[in-house]
Amino acid sequence: xxxxxxxxxxxxxxxxxxxxxxxxxxxxxxxxxxxxxxxxxxxxxxxxxxxxxxxxxxxxxxxxxxxxxxxxxxxxxxxxxxxxxxxxxxxxxxxxxxxxxxxxxxxxxxxxxxxxxxxxxxxxxxxx
Numbered sequence: 001x002x003x004x005x006x007x008x009x010x011x012x013x014x015x016x017x018x019x020x021x022x023x024x025x026x027x028x029x030x031x032x033x034x035x036x037x038x039x040x041x042x043x044x045x046x047x048x049x050x051x052x053x054x055x056x057x058x059x060x061x062x063x064x065x066x067x068x069x070x071x072x073x074x075x076x077x078x079x080x081x082x083x084x085x086x087x088x089x090x091x092x093x094x095x096x097x098x099x100x101x102x103x104x105x106x107x108x109x110x111x112x113x114x115x116x117x118x119x120x121x122x123x124x125x126x127x128x
Contacts, residue, residue, distance in 0.1 A: 002026040002118040004097045009123030012087055016127075020082040022097030022120060029054050030075045034100045034109045036116065037071060037082045039093035039125075046096070048110035050082060060106030064090075087127045094122040 008020040020037065029035065036051040050071035051060040059071050070083040080097060098116035100109075108115060 002099060004099060004118055004120035006095065006097050006120040006123040009095060009125045011126045014087060014089055014127055016087050017085045018125060020095055020123060022080040024078045024099065029073050029078050029080060032099050032101060033103050035073065035080045036098045036109050037095055038098060038113055039095045041093040046113050051106050051109040052080065058106060060110055062110060089127045092125060092127045094124050096120055096122045
């Protein structure tokens, strides 16, 4: 059974940086077909932030985070990361890591959270 555990969230000032981690257990991250970070602010729907195909290393980003966020994975640590730079107050949200064995396009991965079967519990990011 695949389990995901996020960490690294917290309060940060606007313009600052954070790195979120998603530790994967029950499967090798390199054998998954898609990993992603989503976020959800109060009163808003879940939004795709960044997608990584762990096999091809192809990445894809939402327009609001492009050129500021970077998704990556470390196979030796079985972990997926989200490096967030130049943070803005509108980045404030609960951030969730998702993983899937389903083969999907980057656009599908970013826009269709229901394609992800495995989720972490989330980590809160607050930018002020």
